[in-house]
Amino acid sequence: MKVFNTLTRRKEELIPLKAGEYRIYACGPTVYNFIHIGNARPICVFDVLRRYLEYRGGKVIFVQNFTDIDDKIINRANQENSDYKTVSETYIAEYKKDAAGLNVRPATVHPKATENIDEIISIISTLIEKGYAYEVQGDVYFSPAKFNAYGKLSHQPLEDLMSGARINIGELKREPMDFALWKASKPGEPYWESPWGQGRPGWHIECSAMSRRYLGETIDIHCGGQDLIFPHHENEIAQSECCNGVPFARYWMHNGFITVDNEKMSKSKGNFFTVRDVAEQYGYAPIRLLMISCQYRSPINYSYDSLMQCKASLERLKTCRDSLAFSAKNAQAHTALDRLAALQTAFEEYRARFCVAMDDDLNTADAIGTLFDLVRYINKEVLTGEPEIEAIAAATAIFDELNDVLGLLYEEAPAADTADEDAKIDALVNERAEARKAKNWARADEIRKQLGDMGIVIEDTPQGAKWKRV
Ligand SMILES: [Zn+2]
Incomplete structure (x- = not known):
């Protein structure tokens, strides 16, 4: 398989350090809100990368972090009179619902920044010892000027990258390009003990720490959105390579941007959509298909x-798959051996075309095209005439095989657990009202008790029964 490596700006043969084993790190969300449509893209794209490597017989160790301490999380907690932990745990749970809805497999490990403070402190200490970082009044900063290779991922010289950098009021760093590894805590903020006093990690350092802890000093693939190339990934490289003295990631894969109605998505433009809102209206599966419908770059x-x-x-895929299942139940005829051989040869060609597309820098657009060509072929060659046992079994197998790599057709989890539960409660409340109307008091009481066990109380009003959770 070839992948476009942002580091070398070339398509390169993907060769893992250890044969057959891929160590992948993907930067995960900062958990202070529901994820938006733009966040869905890397999640879906790199899930397909992982599925494909596994499909080709590889072992994949996939690490995706949660940034669970950050200014945005602290601000949200303050707004809600809550604490950072409650906010982050809430949105980690919501993230997991959306990821499952999008048919994204859980990572091998989903580490959290706050559970890796020791590793973070250890890396920062080494960077200070080696002279790449310095402490000022409880803050610790990294000096990109000390790392000759700084800018190698974004392919820009340090001077160009520096042009936008500023020292904001209250910041204690020496040079505008310097970035925080550790921040002294302000009064009332969450903090951890460190050699530099009470504080918390900067954003970039957590990925260097979690990547090393779970995948080792040199990993195979680091991925994320193009917006992370600078400064986040550039800073990760600087921290990791200055600390460990070995290359950080061998391949860097970055997905392209998402526009909404051909404009950049932003809250102020009102074209900002969360995955949850879209999924509740249209389902998750169309979002997944859209996210992988183009080549990822x-x-x-x-x-x-x-x-x-x-x-x-997706309806076309579903119709074909449902027809195969229906025909399989009714099939009684056997497939002639020469016809089965011809079908197998055709299916083998579709499989080969699919792999050629995926081997070419994960060209999911062509791979999806191949799957739809296969569906047309199955509709024409297998699902017409009398259903035959072996032909249907072979067609179902190749359909499932290719579909599973892309994860397109799947049983969708409900967008939210509560939506399901609400519907169930409404149904019981209505049934109770009917029972009362029919003077079936025993049944009405039984339902009230059942709802009580679910933590629901009913209040009878002139307008009908109201319910609430207690
Ligand atoms: Zn990261």
Whole structure:
């Protein structure tokens, strides 16, 4: 398989350090809110990368972190009169619902920044000892000027990268490009003890720490959105390579941007969509298909029309798969051996075309095209005429095989657990009202008790029964 390596700006043969084993680190979300449509892309794309490497017989160790301490999380906690832990745990749970909804497999490990403070402190200490970082009044900063290779991922010289850098009021760093590894805590903020006093880690350092702890000093693939190349990934490289003295990641894969109705997505423009909101209206599966419908480095435009096209495409897949299942139940005829051989040859060609596309820098657009060509072929060659046992079994096997790599057709989990539960409660409340109308008091009481066991109380009002959770 070849992948485009941002570091070398070339498509390169993907060769892991240890044969057959891929160590992958993906930067995960800062958990202070629901994820938005732009966040869905790397999640879906790199899930497909992982599935494909596994499909080709590789072992994948996939690490995706949660940034669970950050200014945004602290601000949110303050707004809600809550604490950082409650906010981060809430949105980790919501993230997991969305990821499962999008048919994204859980990472091998989902480490959290706050559970890796010792590793973070150890790396910062080494960076200070080696002269790459310095402490000022409880803050610790890294000096990119001390690392000759700084800028190698974004392919820009330090002077160009420096042009946008500033020292804000209250910041104690020496040079504008310096970035914080450790921040002294302000009064009332969460903190951890460190050799530099009470404080918390900066954002970039956590990925260097968690990547080393779970995957080792040199990893195979580091991935994320293009917006992370600078400064986040550039800083990760600087920290890790200055600390460990060996290359950090051998391949860097970055997905392209998402626009909404051909504009950059932003809250102020009002074109900001969370995955949850879209999923509740249209389901998760069309979002997943849209996210992988283009080669991952190309930009994607999110629009109502593009989502509807994906929904229609999924219907075609579902119709074919359902027809195969239905025919399998009814099939009694056997497939002639020469016909079965011809079908197998055709299926083998689809499989080969699929792999050629995926081997070419994860060209999911062509791979999906191949799956739809296969569906047309199955509709024409297998699902017409009298159903045959072996032909249907072979067609189902190749369909499931290719579909599973892309993860397109799947049983969708409900968008939210509570939506399901609410529907169930409404149904019981209605049934109780009917029972009362019919003067079936025993049944009405039974339902009240059942709801009580679920933590629901009912209040009878002139407008009907109201319920609430207690
Ligand atoms: Zn990161």
